[in-house]
Amino acid sequence: MSELPEPRLFSCADATGAVHDQGAHVIDWIPTGHAPVLWLSPSTALETGKPVRGGVPICFPWFADGAEGGREPKHGFARTLPWHVESRESSDHEAMIVYRLSDADVTEPAHQEQFPYQFEAYCVVRFGTELSLELSVTNTGERPFDFEEALHAYLVVGDVRKIRVEGLDGASYRDKVLDREDCVQEGDLRFDGETDRVYRSTGDVAVVDPVLGRVLRIRKKNSGTTVVWNPGAETAAAMPDVGPDGWTDFVCVEGANTHADAVHLEPEETHSMGYRLSVETTAEDPGRPPA
Numbered sequence: 562m563s564e565l566p567e568p569r570l571f572s573c574a575d576a577t578g579a580v581h582d583q584g585a586h587v588i589d590w591i592p593t594g595h596a597p598v599l600w601l602s603p604s605t606a607l608e609t610g611k612p613v614r615g616g617v618p619i620c621f622p623w624f625a626d627g628a629e630g631g632r633e634p635k636h637g638f639a640r641t642l643p644w645h646v647e648s649r650e651s652s653d654h655e656a657m658i659v660y661r662l663s664d665a666d667v668t669e670p671a672h673q674e675q676f677p678y679q680f681e682a683y684c685v686v687r688f689g690t691e692l693s694l695e696l697s698v699t700n701t702g703e704r705p706f707d708f709e710e711a712l713h714a715y716l717v718v719g720d721v722r723k724i725r726v727e728g729l730d731g732a733s734y735r736d737k738v739l740d741r742e743d744c745v746q747e748g749d750l751r752f753d754g755e756t757d758r759v760y761r762s763t764g765d766v767a768v769v770d771p772v773l774g775r776v777l778r779i780r781k782k783n784s785g786t787t788v789v790w791n792p793g794a795e796t797a798a799a800m801p802d803v804g805p806d807g808w809t810d811f812v813c814v815e816g817a818n819t820h821a822d823a824v825h826l827e828p829e830e831t832h833s834m835g836y837r838l839s840v841e842t843t844a845e846d847p848g849r850p851p852a
C-alpha cells in the first residue's frame with residue numbers, strides 16, 4: 562500500500578471542493594458562506610486500495626455484501642479503484658469533473674468473478690451552491706446484468722442525537738441493527754444509538770440540525786433506496802477511523818438502489834442515479850424539544 566496522491570482541488574465563486582481519483586471519492590464541499598458539509602474522519606486511512614472513511618464513497622456494483630450476501634469487498638470494488646478523469650471544467654459558479662471506470666479497470670480475479678460483466682460507469686461531480694453527483698452505468702457487453710449502487714454521503718452534523726431526518730415518514734425499511742424486515746417509519750427519524758436502515762423511498766430528504774442552525778436538503782433522481790446509517794457509540798468505539806467520540810459528528814444519508822431496487826440492465830442500456838445536496842441556514846431554536 563502507498564499513500565494516496567493529494568486530492569484534486571476545486572474552487573469557484575460559490576464553493577470549494579476536493580476529490581480523490583481513487584473511488585472518484587469526493588471528500589470535501591464547502592458552499593461559500595457555510596461551514597463544511599461533508600464529514601471526513603481525521604484518522605481515516607489515505608492509502609491506495611483502502612476505503613476512505615467520510616466524504617461520498619461510491620458503492621458499486623454491490624452494496625454491503627450484495628443482494629444475495631457473501632460478496633467482497635464490502636460495498637463493491639469501485640470505491641477503492643482509481644477512476645479516470647475524462648474532463649474537467651470551471652465557470653464562475655460551478656466547478657465540474659467527470660470520472661470514468663470500466664470493466665477494463667477491474668483486474669483482481671476475485672472481483673472479476675463476482676461481477677463478470679462489461680460495463681462503463683461515469684460519475685459527474687459538480688461543486689457549486691449545490692453538490693451534485695450523477696452516477697451512470699452502461700451495459701457495454703452482450704449479457705444482461707443486475708447491480709446495486711449507493712452514493713454514501715457522510716454529512717457533518719452538530720450532534721447526531723439532536724438532529725431529525727424528515728421525508729421518510731411512512732416509508733418501509735429494513736432495520737439492519739434489529740435484523741428486521743418490513744418496518745415502517747413513523748414521523749421523523751431521530752438517533753439515540755446505532756442506526757442502520759435501508760428505506761424503500763424515492764423522495765427527497767432533509768436533515769434538520771438545530772445545533773449548527775442549518776438544514777441539509779438531499780434531492781435524489783432514479784433512486785429507490787435511501788440508506789441512513791450512524792454507528793452509535795459502541796460500534797464507533799471499535800472503528801479506529803471513527804472512535805468513541807466521532808459518531809455524534811456525522812450521519813450518512815445515502816441515495817441508493819439496493820436489494821429489491823437493484824438495477825437491471827440489458828445490453829446497451831444505461832441507468833443514471835442523481836444525488837444533490839444543498840444547505841439552508843435556519844433560525845431554529847436549538848432548545849426546541851423533540852416533536
Ligand SMILES: O=P(O)(O)OC[C@H]1O[C@@H](O)[C@H](O)[C@@H](O)[C@@H]1O
Binds near residue numbers: 612636788815
Ligand atoms: O464500514 P463501511 O464498509 O464503510 O460501511 C459503513 C456502513 O455503510 C452503510 O451504508 C451500511 O448500511 C452499514 O451496514 C455499514 O456499516
